[in-house]
Amino acid sequence: MTFEAVERYVAPAQLRQALAVLSQPGGATVLAGGTDLMPQAQAGRLQAAGTLLNIRRIAELQALTLDADGTLVLGALVTLTRLRRDPLVRAHAPLLADAAEHFASEQIRNAATLGGNLCNASPAGDTLTPLLALNAEVELARLADDGAVGTRRLPIVGFFTGPGRTQRAADELVLAVRVPAAEPGAVSRFHKAGTRPALDISPISIAFAAARDAAGALGGVRIALGAVAPTPMRAHRAEALLEGRRLDAGSAAAAAAAAAEECRPIDDVRASAWYRRELVRNLLQRMLDDVAEV
Ligand SMILES: Cc1cc2nc3c(=O)[nH]c(=O)nc-3n(C[C@H](O)[C@H](O)[C@H](O)COP(=O)(O)OP(=O)(O)OC[C@H]3O[C@@H](n4cnc5c(N)ncnc54)[C@H](O)[C@@H]3O)c2cc1C
DSSP: OOGGGOOEEEOOSSHHHHHHHHTSTTOOEEESSOTTHHHHHHTTOOOOOSEEEEOTTOGGGGOEEEOTTSOEEEETTOBHHHHHHOHHHHHHOHHHHHHHHTSSOHHHHHHOBHHHHHHHTOTTOTTHHHHHHTTOEEEEEEEOTTSOEEEEEEESTTTEEETTEESOOTTOEEEEEEEOOOOTTEEEEEEEOSSSTTTSOOSOEEEEEEEEOTTSBEEEEEEEEESSSSSOEEOHHHHHHHTTSBOOHHHHHHHHHHHHHHOOOOOOSSOOHHHHHHHHHHHHHHHHHHHHHO
């Protein structure tokens, strides 16, 4: 199916109006930057609803603020270009800015949104591993029975339920992503493998975040892996091997081996499962060695 199934196009400026459209029988297909939707429609892979809902005029979805408690609030319509350049993101979530740096081309980054990347839910989505490593929350909105805007927050862990699937209900919009304040001593790294990392769909990506205390011991270790399972995943066994320890050659090698073992890659046109595991082991080891040196 393509956009030919679309009978109605709406572009409300108010969040409530958009949620009212989504709550109608048959719902609506949400359009943000269109960089996933358009190619999917052209390829005949889009199950479009009868109504196309353009959300780009809704001002509150553009928010990019720092709360009093240090939480970085990123509206669903924040583009990859803003993630890459905004001083608040660079200061408080450099991992996300780094991932945006390796994302597609300038033209795509100008249109592509954070909310779209989340809702497309590709196992290789480049903002997903940083958000997992940063322990982000997803904020969703729907129209309540009394006509008010109701919201709920979900931890990003568990938000993705399969390729292209999330816990978002059909009548909900992603409002924002909330990234908690970084701990003192925070360290992070992002790596996307590939010969042309920005333009290829990556065979794997890795995001690492932790805090290092005065003695050099790591705490709050989170390692997220992309494109090696049906959803982006945390490498919990590898994390446990690093928690409370100083990084050295031994602990880095053990964690890298554990991550390679616990990921669940498949063979596909981009890479074999064996090669993906080797990439996880080698790239994670290299990232951890790099952190140890600084
Ligand atoms: C040439 C090219 C290169 C690309 N390179 C990369 C890359 O390097 N890394 C990468 O991760 N991706 C890449 N992509 C994929 C795409 O650009 C991203 O996934 C992008 O973030 C999608 O955002 P969008 O605003 O364009 O989403 P859209 O296409 O508008 O929407 C995507 C999906 O999300 C839904 N949606 C969007 N916003 C909301 C919301 N707020 N609430 C509820 N549902 C919503 C839509 O209904 C749709 O199902 C590439 C795409 C192209 C065409």
